[in-house]
Amino acid sequence: MKGYLTLDTGDIFEGELIGADFPGTGEVVFTTSMTGYQEMSTDPSYAGQILVFCYPLIGNYGLDKNANESKNTAVSGVVTGEVWDDAEEYLHTGSFPDQLKEAGVPGLMGVDTRALVKKIRKYPTVTGWIAADPVTGPVQPAREGLLVDQVAVESAEYFPNDGPHVVLIDYGYKKSILHALLKRGCAVTVLPYTTPFDEVEMLNPDGILLSNGPGDPTQLEGEFLKIRLMAEKWPTFGICLGHQLLALAFGGGTEKQQNGHRGSNHPVKELLTGKVHITSQNHGYVVRENGITGKGFHVTYRNVNDGTVEGLCHNSLPVSSVQFHPEAHPGPSDTDYLFNVFVRQMKEAGGIRYAKA
Structure with a gap:
């Protein structure tokens, strides 16, 4: 069945509908990753977005039920050149179009994604609508309110272990972040971001991890003071x-990028060693370097391609952050060692205070 992606620029791209059979709308973004379609579509950071896959063939190795990064498919829609719908590979548990359909997420295949990416690269933000017919009139996002509220947990979740207690x-958050902490022996309590400071304090944590998520970080201004108190x-x-919220909590600033960084091949330079790591990234906002200067932080990582801030470290507190995803999934594990650094900081700061069930 024919379908169309209508952009708020007035451009229309034709293809074949897959997934759910009702319309979907959101910010149209693209990823350069060649693999990881399942992980990306279930990454909560993509909430409210229509994801365009630059790589032409998607779905060719099926699905693995253990690879989802959250309980739900997070994207508002997907667009691709070709979708393989009959994969029979290792741990194959279904097809990518089937997963979209079950999640109620529409998609479009057979699209000239090269032309589409060239079009959306011209604008800071492009909104699109996937439907059986082209949209006439303004194209507006369907989701209202904070995107974070649509993907964050509503109540605490506890994962016991023998090591330091991390409040996430x-x-x-992506499941892979939780697994990276559990792998290192950490006990983890996942808390809704709205949890008051005194309730966090009652859990007696050894450390705090501020997760990834969707949307504009400045919309969470009401959380800045609490984040600073925790840090x-x-x-x-x-x-x-x-990472962005931490910078804002200490008086820094953020800004929207022209197209963002989305993919698993972004080179980042570690300024202390001069080593370049290949990283997985998914974000549309960055920390302004001139906004964090003089706030007690120094830059630790920088994007090789455009020079943007990729990491921060506080000058006197055991506080640090990165713009990229050290847990990857999908992507390389070059920077997985950062979780080891975090665990070491917790131990050096106060020893292991075993978590309470």
């Missing part, structure tokens, strides 16, 4: 949105 503040009391590590 959830803005839409001043416990070792703190921020990832992606958590």
